[in-house]
Every structure is written in C-alpha cells, then in structure tokens.
Amino acid sequence: MIFDVETCPVAGLDCPAEVLVTGASSGIGYALLQQLLENRHVGRVFAVSRSATTKVALGELQRDHGERLQRIDADITNEDDLARLAHATQGVDALHLVINAAGILHGDALAPEKSIEQASRSTFERVFAINAFAPLLLAKVLLPQLCRGQPAVFASLSARVGSIGDNRAGGWYAYRASKAAQNQLMKTFAIEWKRRNPLGTCLLLHPGTVNTPLSAPFQSKVPAERLFDPQRAATQLLKIIAGSTAKDSGRFIGWDGNEIPW
Numbered sequence: 001m002i003f004d005v006e007t008c009p010v011a012g013l014d015c016p017a018e019v020l021v022t023g024a025s026s027g028i029g030y031a032l033l034q035q036l037l038e039n040r041h042v043g044r045v046f047a048v049s050r051s052a053t054t055k056v057a058l059g060e061l062q063r064d065h066g067e068r069l070q071r072i073d074a075d076i077t078n079e080d081d082l083a084r085l086a087h088a089t090q091g092v093d094a095l096h097l098v099i100n101a102a103g104i105l106h107g108d109a110l111a112p113e114k115s116i117e118q119a120s121r122s123t124f125e126r127v128f129a130i131n132a133f134a135p136l137l138l139a140k141v142l143l144p145q146l147c148r149g150q151p152a153v154f155a156s157l158s159a160r161v162g163s164i165g166d167n168r169a170g171g172w173y174a175y176r177a178s179k180a181a182q183n184q185l186m187k188t189f190a191i192e193w194k195r196r197n198p199l200g201t202c203l204l205l206h207p208g209t210v211n212t213p214l215s216a217p218f219q220s221k222v223p224a225e226r227l228f229d230p231q232r233a234a235t236q237l238l239k240i241i242a243g244s245t246a247k248d249s250g251r252f253i254g255w256d257g258n259e260i261p262w
C-alpha cells in the first residue's frame with residue numbers, strides 16, 4: 001500500500017511540491033521519503049538527519065532519483081545546523097511540504113521512565129531538545145520559504161501518549177511531556193502562521209504504533225493488527241496531509257483521521 005502517485009500531497013497546489021522531510025534516515029521518515037519520491041506531483045525532496053549522507057539506503061534512493069533527492073546532514077537540536085539547513089534549501093523559492101519525523105524515545109543511556117525515581121533533568125533536556133524544541137526551531141528557520149502566498153503544509157509527528165486528556169497509564173514522563181510541549185508550541189505556531197500565510201496548514205500527527213527502531217523495545221503487548229509497518233503508516237499520514245487544508249491548521253490528528261484530545 002503506497003500513497004497514490006497521482007494525488008498531490010499538498011491540496012490546492014498548482015506547481016511541483018518542494019518537500020523537506022526530517023528523520024529521513026529511519027522508520028516512518030524513510031518510508032515517507034520513499035513514497036514522496038514516487039509521487040508525480042513532487043519536485044525536489046530534502047532528506048534530513050544526522051546521517052543522511054552516510055546511510056546506505058538513502059544512497060540507493062539517490063541513485064534512483066538523482067538530483068530530486070538532496071541529502072542534508074543536520075542535528076536539528078543544534079541551531080548552527082538549523083541555520084546551515086535553511087541555507088541549503090535556499091535554492092527553492094518556496095517549500096510546500098515539511099514533515100518533521102525526527103524524534104527519540106530511547107537511546108544511549110536513555111530509557112523511558114517507569115517511575116518518578118527514574119526522572120532526571122538531563123533526560124528531560126535531551127528528550128525535549130529533539131521532540132519539543134526542534135520542530136518549532138525548524139519552522140522558524142524555514143519560515144521565509146513557508147510564507148510565499150502558496151499552499152504549504154508543516155506536519156510534525158507527535159504521539160497519542162503526549163495527550164494529557166488521554167493519559168491513563170502514566171510513566172514515560174519525558175517522552176509524554178515533550179510531545180505535549182511540542183503540541184502547544186506548534187499550535188501556537190499555527191496561529192501565527194495563519195496571519196503570515198493564510199494558505200499554511202500546520203498539523204500534529206499521531207502515526208499509530210509503527211514497527212521502527214523507536215518502538216522496537218516496546219512492542220510485546222501491541223496486537224499484530226495494531227502494529228503498522230512503516231510504509232502503511234506513511235501512506236496513512238500522507239492521506240491525512242493531502243486531505244487537509246488551512247481550515248485544519250492547528251489540529252492534533254491520529255492515523256485514522258480522528259481528532260486526539262490535547
């Protein structure tokens with residue numbers, strides 16, 4: 001199942017879509033990148049991650065798609081890297097679709113907390129830097145190209161566990177709170193962006209539980225039919241993006257198209 005190659009991923013756009021995807025080296029971001037490169041309405045795609053130019057899979061995509069794929073190594077928690085990233089995209093007049101699919105849940109000396117005793121300031125700072133602050137700072141550096149009076153979508157991957165209203169299980173303090181903070185930061189951006197580009201659509205999207213390195217240690221209790229492969233997740237997300245317009249800006253939406261409570 002892949003997103004229809006004949007459907008433009010940005011509603012109402014009448015030129016080739018210039019696209020930027022973060023988190024493009026793995027999981028959902030990589031699947032989004034693959035499907036966007038297959039799409040007839042997509043022009044250039046900037047693929048961003050800390051390892052974009054060294055990941056073998058991205059090198060293979062480059063061989064298939066040539067100059068349409070531009071790989072950029074950037075740590076999007078680093079403001080110098082963000083400035084360099086913005087500079088590297090200046091060859092396009094406008095960006096029509098930005099999908100932020102970068103994020104962390106676990107990593108070196110980092111695991112989601114099971115109890116308050118495991119909470120630490122250093123974990124909060126590390127997780128918030130990528131899951132909460134980076135999406136807004138990315139929007140900030142790309143803003144000039146998102147305000148050309150053309151339809152544009154900025155979609156950032158959030159998570160249902162970031163919903164305060166839906167928090168029934170507890171645990172995962174840093175991850176939950178970082179996604180809740182991202183939601184507030186991007187909702188606030190959506191309001192400002194509407195004034196600066198009335199055709200801009202900012203979306204917070206929950207992809208479902210997806211079989212990727214991020215979720216791998218936590219899949220044992222997930223029923224098989226609720227564990228999506230990355231291609232299915234990417235298709236579902238692209239359908240939601242393509243079906244959204246400026247009136248949807250600022251919404252927090254699940255993979256099934258349903259609203260998620262804040």
Ligand SMILES: NC(=O)c1ccc[n+]([C@@H]2O[C@H](COP(=O)([O-])OP(=O)(O)OC[C@H]3O[C@@H](n4cnc5c(N)ncnc54)[C@H](OP(=O)(O)O)[C@@H]3O)[C@@H](O)[C@H]2O)c1
Pocket residue numbers: 022023024025026027028029048049050051052074075076077101102103104130157158159160206207208209210211212213214215
């Ligand atoms: N998988 C799920 O079940 C699930 C559920 C709900 C929400 N989500 C959200 O969906 C998003 C994508 O998750 P995924 O499952 O696809 O994860 P993944 O396979 O672990 O991929 C994460 C991506 O983020 C990039 N990244 C991490 N830190 C970065 C940094 N500082 N600067 C730039 N890029 C960075 C990684 O690239 P490099 O290491 O090359 O930099 C990688 O491409 C995340 O925001 C996650 O919270 C996932």
